[in-house]
Amino acid sequence: MNESEIQNFWNQNPCGDFQVGGLQQRRGDYQAFFTDYDSFRYRKEAHILQCLDNINFKDKQVLEIGLGQGADSEQMIKRGAIWSGLDLTTESVDRVKTRLLLRQLAHQSVKQGSAVQIPYDDKSFDIVFSHGVLHHVPDILAAQREIHRVLKPGGELIVMLYARWSLNYLISIGFVRRCGLLALYHQKRDLGGIFGQHLANARAAGIRRYLHMDNFIHKNTDGPQNPYSKVYDLRMVKKDFSSFNVVSSYKKFMHAPPLPVRWLPLEHILGWHLWVHMQPV
């Protein structure tokens, strides 16, 4: 797995862009786009704001890794963070710089680069925050070493990773989506859309290989073109983040499309988002 493939994917599919109709379709009206994106994000994933409220950002040197549209960046700055950012793609960096400028949000710097080679000095941050990013980094051992390097002693790493023990992974991706694809596989019609892309992937890779969970997982978290995703339980977190001790963890977000599970009061057991707070060893 080559990082430029991952970079190309995120450059061409800026996180959440299509879900609110796309920045290009707004004729570059950034303000309207950010407003729509943020209200969509925090309506769908309202727990994020509550989680951020529970973290003390005030006057802390914070590095955010993996910025997407910069929605959480704005929230952290508004909660008092002395904020710096890093993203693999120029698309995200440009969007976030525009957001910070338009909304006059005080910050330190925004850099383009990778979590596996962080372009910031040793021991410069109290908090490294990374939501929905590090499960897309194949060389996670290098990334966690780099995060350890830039954190001050006694600092904190806060991540959201996809949860293995979740309704989404175990039932939706592991069973419903695989059965659905198998049932559609012999369709001769061109189905188009997301099903059509999965069918094209399956035909290119071979159906047995495509449906193997080690492969299928990549194509079922952030769209069928996504090159790389990993799902975590706490044992795997401890293994992959070996320079850290886990301080606390919790699961959020009942999400298992196409199953209508939003209302199920089971997010703390089977939620899709595993938040983990860690401290450097």
Ligand SMILES: C[S@@+](CC[C@H](N)C(=O)[O-])C[C@H]1O[C@@H](n2cnc3c(N)ncnc32)[C@H](O)[C@@H]1O
């Ligand atoms: C799924 S989006 C998450 C964005 C945002 N944190 C959120 O929750 O919406 C993943 C983001 O991480 C960035 N990314 C992926 N791999 C990265 C890496 N190795 N280093 C830094 N950023 C990375 C992508 O460019 C993309 O903007």
